[in-house]
Amino acid sequence: MKKIxxxxxxxxxxIIIYLLQAVFFSEFTIAGIMPNIFVIFMLYIGLxxxxxxxxxxxIIFGIFIDIWIGKTLGLTSIALAxxxxxxxxxxxxFSKDSRIIILLMGSICTIVYEIxxxxxxxxxxxxxxxxxxxxxxxSIETIYNxxxxxxxxxxxxxxxxxxxxxxxxxKILTRYF
Amino acid sequence: xxxxxxxxxxxxxxxxxxxxxxxxxTNINSENISIxxxxxxxxxxxxxxxxxxxxxxxxxxxxxxENIDELKNExxxxxxxxxxxxxxxxxxxxxxxxxxxxxxxxxxxEKYSEFTTVPGTIISRDISNYSKTxxxxxxxxxxxxxxxxxxxDEGLVGYVISTTNKTSKIxxxxxxxxxxxxxxxxxxxxxxxxxxxxxKSQLSxxxxxxxxxxxxxxxxxxxGLGGIYVKGIHVGRIKKVNEGSNKTDSYAIIExxxxxxxxxxxxxxxx
Numbered sequence: 001m002k003k004i005x006x007x008x009x010x011x012x013x014x015i016i017i018y019l020l021q022a023v024f025f026s027e028f029t030i031a032g033i034m035p036n037i038f039v040i041f042m043l044y045i046g047l048x049x050x051x052x053x054x055x056x057x058x059i060i061f062g063i064f065i066d067i068w069i070g071k072t073l074g075l076t077s078i079a080l081a082x083x084x085x086x087x088x089x090x091x092x093x094f095s096k097d098s099r100i101i102i103l104l105m106g107s108i109c110t111i112v113y114e115i116x117x118x119x120x121x122x123x124x125x126x127x128x129x130x131x132x133x134x135x136x137x138x139s140i141e142t143i144y145n146x147x148x149x150x151x152x153x154x155x156x157x158x159x160x161x162x163x164x165x166x167x168x169x170x171k172i173l174t175r176y177f
Numbered sequence: 178x179x180x181x182x183x184x185x186x187x188x189x190x191x192x193x194x195x196x197x198x199x200x201x202x203t204n205i206n207s208e209n210i211s212i213x214x215x216x217x218x219x220x221x222x223x224x225x226x227x228x229x230x231x232x233x234x235x236x237x238x239x240x241x242x243e244n245i246d247e248l249k250n251e252x253x254x255x256x257x258x259x260x261x262x263x264x265x266x267x268x269x270x271x272x273x274x275x276x277x278x279x280x281x282x283x284x285x286x287e288k289y290s291e292f293t294t295v296p297g298t299i300i301s302r303d304i305s306n307y308s309k310t311x312x313x314x315x316x317x318x319x320x321x322x323x324x325x326x327x328x329x330d331e332g333l334v335g336y337v338i339s340t341t342n343k344t345s346k347i348x349x350x351x352x353x354x355x356x357x358x359x360x361x362x363x364x365x366x367x368x369x370x371x372x373x374x375x376x377k378s379q380l381s382x383x384x385x386x387x388x389x390x391x392x393x394x395x396x397x398x399x400x401g402l403g404g405i406y407v408k409g410i411h412v413g414r415i416k417k418v419n420e421g422s423n424k425t426d427s428y429a430i431i432e433x434x435x436x437x438x439x440x441x442x443x444x445x446x447x448x
Contacts (some may be wrong), residue, residue, distance in 0.1 A: 021304045030196075031203035032377075033306050069303055069310055069346070071338060071354060118307060125354040133375040137306050147199075150192040154185060 002166050010045065014061055017041050033137055035144035038065070039113045040152070042083040043106055047096050048160035049167050051088020058084035072124055079117045083109050096160070099153055106149040110142045292407070294328070294444035295319050300344070307374050309352040311335070313443060316343045324405050326446045332411035332434030333357070333399060334443050345445070350412065351377055351437055358403045359412055359431075362396040364389065370397065370412060370431055377438060380413065380431040391418050397431050407446055 017037050025034045038061065046054035062077025070076055087109060094101045118134060121127045149156075297313035315321055317340045327334040327347050335349040350357050351372040359370045359382065366389035368382040385391060395415045401408025413433040420427045 018304070022301060026302060026304070028200055029204065030199050034304070036305070065304070069301060069312060071308060071310060071348065071352075114307070117305075121307070121354065127353040128371050128373070128381075130353070130374055133373065134307075137374060141306060144196075147192055147196045151189050151196070154189065 006163055006166060010049075010057065014041065014057075014064075018065075030140055030144050033140040033144065035148055036110060036113065036141060037145075037148065038080060039083055039110050040106060040145060040149060042080050043087045043102075043109050044156055044160065046084045046087025046089075047091045047102075047105075048156075048164045050091075051085050053167065054084025054088045055081045056084075058082070071121075075117060075120045075124065078120065079113050082116060083113050086112065096157075099150070102153060102156070103146050103149055106145055107142045110145045111138060114138050114141065292446045293448040294446055295321060296442060296444055297321075297345070298442050299440060307353065309349045309372065309377065309437070310338070311347040311349060311440075311443075313345050313347060313445075314343065315445065316340045316345050318342045320447050321345045321445055322447075326405070326407045326410065327443050328410055328446065329435045329440055329443050331436070332413065333406065334435055334437075334440065336405050337445065347443070349437060350380060351433060357406060357412065358400045359397050360400045361389075361391060361415065362398055364392065364395065366391060367400055367402075368397075368429065378433050378436065379416070380433060382415075382429040382431050385427055385429065391415060391427075391429055393418055 021034065021037055025037070042054060042058055042061075045057050049057075058079075058081030059077050062075075062080040063073065065076045065080075066073045087105060090105050094105070096102055096105075115138075118127075122129060295315055297315040297319075299311050300314045301312040303310045311334075313327075321337060321340050323337055323339060325337045327336060333350055335347045335352070335355065337345045338348045339346045348355055349372070350370065353372045353374045355372045357370045357380075358367065360367045366386060367384075368389075368391075369384040370380040370382045373379060373381055382397070393415055397412045397415060399406040399408055399410045399412060411434050413431045413435075415429050416432040417430040418427065419429065
């Protein structure tokens with residue numbers, strides 16, 4: 001029952017995050033660059049709910065974004081699913097108790113996500129290659145995401161362990177012993 | 178443990194402050210800078226005046242002020258005259274703007290009179306830094322189909338890439354996946370205008386013929402080639418021409434006629 005509730009909360013959070021990204025962060029920019037809070041959200045899901053949930057939610061949320069605003073169905077979906085998988089895998093190697101590790105994971109995920117999406121768009125949509133501008137935007141976006149992770153990290157940690165205990169259950173113990 | 182928690186909260190607050198400062202500093206425009214300059218001037222000006230007065234006194238330059246009353250009177254009458262003139266100037270500016278707007282509307286009405294259009298309001302913008310698609314509140318129920326041209330009062334916006342019953346998705350001309358076949362209005366030279374990821378009001382025009390005579394400031398319109406855009410729709414103006422090391426590398430920067438940041442309503446050409 002509690003598991004179902006968690007999944008419902010995750011979906012509601014996604015809707016809130018979408019609205020935040022579309023309405024608030026489109027105005028609250030650093031030099032005209034928005035952060036990408038979907039990546040932070042996928043990192044959170046991957047870390048605390050495991051890579052299976054990370055991939056599933058990545059695909060579902062990605063399809064929703066692609067249908068609503070994307071140019072081709074599937075690109076965002078693949079990229080978000082990969083971020084869910086990467087963060088789930090990183091959780092097994094690194095401890096998420098360290099703020100620095102989470103920040104590093106956040107920046108790596110942002111960079112990987114945007115590069116992946118850019119390459120896929122280049123291959124599928126034949127977009128123009130503007131490497132310098134891309135690096136500039138990506139750098140600002142990564143810094144923005146890191147700042148946001150610093151701000152929401154206490155909340156991530158607090159809710160994350162609750163969710164982890166419920167979703168992963170007994171599996172969690174085998175990691176440490 | 179308690180100390181760590183406190184440190185964490187302080188860290189979060191500091192980060193929030195840094196973020197807010199960063200957002201404000203990077204989005205500050207020249208208008209705001211001039212306000213800051215004015216404030217600084219108002220603070221510094223009395224001190225500067227006092228110092229100048231003192232310097233004049235010391236150098237016996239203060240004979241200027243002997244007929245100070247006369248000067249004051251003259252100054253106040255000039256000020257009044259100046260404010261009257263400013264008022265007149267403002268009135269003229271308003272009339273001039275109105276005149277330009279009316280002229281533009283008249284031209285547009287004549288120019289696009291042969292098209293049947295459906296108006297739509299933008300309900301969503303792209304959430305990514307790298308693409309610039311829009312969603313409008315009219316769909317197949319209103320007769321909108323894929324590949325229909327979308328315009329605004331000022332000029333070309335893009336084309337419809339997909340529709341649902343009530344909504345349509347538009348790929349704008351400033352999207353980096355967009356390529357629009359255009360021609361310069363006066364010289365009739367053709368070019369391909371592509372969107373860039375960095376700028377929301379500029380296009381990069383390439384594939385310019387080696388013998389083309391591109392003029393800065395010239396108007397650019399759609400050529401009708403490619404089968405998507407209707408011919409003769411205003412795209413923007415040539416802002417800059419960059420000559421490459423050889424003629425084939427040259428490209429031009431086009432300033433779009435439509436201000437995509439402020440765009441709210443569009444027209445979809447249905448015929």
